[in-house]
Amino acid sequence: MTDSTQKATVATETDENKHRKNGLYRQVSAELAENMKQGWADTERHDLEPATQAVHTARRRRALSARFPGELLVIPAGNPKVRANDTAYPFRPSSDYVYLTGDQSQDAVLVMEPGRSGGHQAIAYMLPRSDRENGEFWLDYHGELWEGRRNSPAENEQLLGLPCRDVRTLAGRLGAATGPVRLLRGHDAGVDAALEGKVTAEHDDEFRVALSEMRLVKDEFEIADLRFACEATALGFEDVVRVLDATAPTPERLIEGRFWTRARLEGNDVGYASVCAAGSHATILHWVRNDGDARPGDLLLLDAGVETRNLYTADVTRTLPVDGRFTPVQRKIYEAVYAAQEAGIAAVKPGAAYRDFHDAAQRVLAEHLAAWGLFGDRSAEEACALGLQRRWTLAGTGHMLGLDVHDCAKARTEMYVDGTLEPGMVLTVEPGIYFQSDDLTVPEEYRGIGVRIEDDILVTEEGNENLSALLPREAGEVEAWMARLRS
Ligand code: GLY
Ligand code: MN
Ligand code: MN
DSSP, rough: OOOOOOOOOOOOOOOHTOOTGGGGGGGOOOOHHHHHHSOOOOOOOOOOOOOOHHHHHHHHHHHHHHSTTTTTEEOOOOOOOOEEETTEEEOOOOOOHHHHHHOOOOTTTEEEEEEETEEEEEEEEEOOOOOTTSSSSHHHSHHHHHHHHOOHHHHHHHSSSOEEEEGGGGHHHHHHHOEEEOOOOOOOOOHHHTTTTOOOOOHHHHHHHHHHTTSOOOOOHHHHHHHHHHHHHHHHHHHHHHHSSSSSSSSSHHHHHHHHHHHHSSSEEEOOOEEEEEEGGGGGGTTOOEEEEETTTTTEEEEOEEETSSSOOOOOOEEEESOOOOHHHHHHHHHHHHHHHHHHHTTTTTTTTHHHHHHHHHHHHHHHHHTOOOOOOOOHHHHHHHHTHHHHHHOSOOOOOOSSSSTTTTSGGGGGGBBBTTOOOEEEEEEEEEEEETTTTTTTGGOOOOEEEEEEEESSSEEEEETTTSHHHHHHHHHHHHHHHHH
């Protein structure tokens, strides 16, 4: 094989590693090699329409361009991660690359070239079609014969609305860079290496923060996609209710699989590992082992979200009585969380401080915990001031949502948790009470009960809209909904 068969972009990959597949067949006769070059139809398409998202990605790139005039901007999609030997984890491109291009190709890199008279020219560097002449398309196991047809750069230009070039020419371009460069570091080791010495960690951090902050306010495409993610998620929750057995244990893994099937069918995947937490597992916030059973009489805390094919995710939690009816003590705790969520959602409106919804929900939770005698002689206010409720409320009440479940995580504190809500922001409101099964400070009947209710809330001009309102939240409505689905 010659160097021209190298599939890797600016990264290096040895010939030896590329051809391990089907070791038995590694020996290729000259006749077969010649045979495989020929007899393939020209499938190039010239009739592709720009993707709906293209006008939005163009606008996002213009905003980024205005923020970093005169600088070369480099945003890699990233490379597949090896799972073992020659198998890889499913590839998901970096969210910022998706945000700016709408594309999901592996090994691609968005480069924004500063123009002499201002602005930038955006170019997507991508893998071209596999070469048939040199055998790349079938001898390289990353070739299209093995992994499926890729769009050509010309086809991608039609779809994405920006020039596309062969990523194997990128190393030369980056090597020749002389002016200031900003890199979204950490996604493509080859790109990082190619720019070594031309970028600084400080500038790159500023770049990462700017990208995160750009994504705080969603545009209409993003809101529509998040709405769809919530609709698909509601279908997934319905599927789970249908599979929950009211009289016998239901494996948490079956619940996980049911939801995942819906996620794959309607979208791309789940947006994060589903928490399928039955009984006392519900008190473990990151319970993703999902190796227990949901038993009649227990609660099931299901925290799951469909990620759409554009890679936006919902993040929804419902806490359901497995047999369809809350016990009195389950209902008491559930209703406290519901009241807290109502207070939290009511605090989501434009101009409100981001922290308001968290404070409102925590106050209501603390009032209930105080009424149950859990703070001794202390009032809810005193307990809140000391943060004592956190023994049982554990987590913050929400976060931004978008391409990432914990979206915009690199935004500066003053722009996010110390910031102000604006129309177009989407955030979760997800209060909970978690009584660990070994917590001797609470009545025995509370131990092992965990309840969270989580919805995805869009800030509107008037106040807010609950994008996940298709799923009931009030206890009686939850019971009626479950009964309907099972009848
Ligand atoms: N599912 C992750 C979260 O609720 O933040
Ligand atoms: Mn969640
Ligand atoms: Mn969440």
